Amino acid sequence: MPVIADIEAAARRLDGHARRTPLLSSPFLDEIAGRRVFVKAECLQHTGSFKFRGAWSAVSAMEPDLRAKGVIAFSSGNHAQGVALAARLHDAPAVIIMPADAPRIKIENTRALGARVVLYDRATEDRDAIGASLSAAHGLTLIKPFDDVRVIAGQGTTGLEIAEQAVNERITDADVLVCCGGGGLTSGIAIALASHATGLRARPVEPVGFDDVTRSLATGKRQHNAAASGSICDAIVTPTPGQLTLPVMQNLCGPGIVVSDDEALRAVALAWLRLKIVLEPGGAVALAAALFHGAQIVTPDVICVASGGNVDPDVFARALATLAE
Known part of the structure; x- marks a missing residue:
């Protein structure tokens, strides 16, 4: 806790x-x-x-070799942008899972900050499951939006x-x-x-x-x-x-x-x-x-x-x- x-x-x-x-x-x-x-x-x-506060806190506390492999997050937009910027400032790749109905400005800003954006349907798909699957497949560290x-x-x-x-x-x-x-x-x-x-x-x-x-x-x-x-x-x-x-x-x-x-x-x-x-x-x-x-x-x-x-x-x-x- x-x-x-x-x-x-x-x-x-x-x-x-x-x-x-x-x-x-x-x-x-x-x-x-x-x-x-x-x-x-x-x-x-x-x-x-x-959200930048939590994102920087999490990314900056990672072991350098683990951080270099990249991070992943799921967010409707604000956590996405925070993680994308924190990762970019640490020279770490970032994958962000976002609902397809998120505000366009948030999706565009997240991409502009250098992250790869993966869209999903929040009514029919489980973002936690998507995040866990991508994390395991690519060796990414999952930064949860609040339960971390x-x-x-x-x-x-x-x-x-x-x-x-x-x-x-x-x-x-x-x-x-x-x-x-x-x-x-x-x-x-x-x-x-x-x-x-x-x-x-x-x-x-x-x-x-x-x-x-x-x-x-x-x-x-x-x-x-x-x-x-x-x-x-x-x-x-x-x-x-x-x-x-x-x-x-x-x-x-x-x-x-x-x-x-x-x-x-x-x-x-x-x-x-x-x-x-x-x-x-x-x-x-x-x-x-x-x-x-x-x-x-x-x-x-x-x-x-x-x-x-x-x-x-x-x-x-x-x-x-x-x-x-």
Whole structure:
């Protein structure tokens, strides 16, 4: 299981390679939410999402001879790009397994970063099985998107930064809302906060219909989503919480919050209007929870992790159109 020492070690490996992303705020968002709202802008991280942290953490920790053989990952796009860049910067080949319905910009960016992209049908094919088969056939090391201690440790460095930035902003009591798929970012942040900022509590946020983590925390048992796709929040659509991440979230996180696709789109628009940042819907669900589900939050302040900004132009246009409604 990942521990705080893993995250602190990952922070040392990431030093000078990952960006320290800002904690943003706007009085206009505060007014909507009814409390102070802070946004950790991981959309400004390399490759446009927090995933670079975990990817660099995993690739940099590999033995050089094993790394030289190459890495493989499966992702709808953000983990794909993070691994592709981390591998390229380490002069290692990368194969990325992506769903055929992933946003075009994510597929194109992953290829542009030098990775070989293998597309699959997420409704009928098993990405884990594809990854295991290719790994065995070509001697590649599989870097999972969330169920890997080194990946979780890298994502947890986001929490270390939040803890330091909270001191500067005089935030002592706050829920930290995290866009959640398999739980790598959420569990990593939870571990970091439990050690470095005990007044801050991580909480997962998911889209309607893909709230497996929220239901798992509520029932105490691992839950699975009925569908494999169908949400505009593609970046955080996963079948079930991770084997490593769920126990961490059960021990350290507050209850989950579930938002609609429409709320995610409105949050994308408001993030652009008030903070001047570009988010994808899956990277905006935490902000949507703060703005539109305030009744489920009792702390005077709330911190939202804006986890990614790799949005297709047509989806971004749909989001901006909500400003006229």
